Amino acid sequence: MRCYDCLQEARSDTTGIGVCSRCGLATCENHARVRQVQVTHQIGMGASYGRIPARRVVCHTCDMAETAH
Ligand SMILES: [Zn+2]
Numbered sequence: 001m002r003c004y005d006c007l008q009e010a011r012s013d014t015t016g017i018g019v020c021s022r023c024g025l026a027t028c029e030n031h032a033r034v035r036q037v038q039v040t041h042q043i044g045m046g047a048s049y050g051r052i053p054a055r056r057v058v059c060h061t062c063d064m065a066e067t068a069h
C-alpha cells in the first residue's frame with residue numbers, strides 16, 4: 001500500500017499505515033493525521049457522548065480541507 005500524497009511528491013520509499021476515512025486513499029505515517037472523535041450514543045430523545053473516544057484517520061490533504069477556514 002503506497003501513500004497517495006507520497007506518490008504525488010514522487011516518493012516511493014514510504015509505506016502506507018492507514019486509509020483516509022474521507023477520501024479512502026492510502027496514507028503514510030508522515031501524511032496521516034490521527035484524530036480522536038467522540039462517539040454519540042442515542043438515549044431516548046437525547047444523545048450522550050461515550051467515555052472512550054474513537055479514532056479516525058484522515059490524510060494530510062483532507063485534514064487541511066477540513067480545518068481550512
Ligand atoms: Zn506520505
Ligand SMILES: [Zn+2]
Pocket residue numbers: 020021022023024025058059060061062063
Ligand atoms: Zn483524504
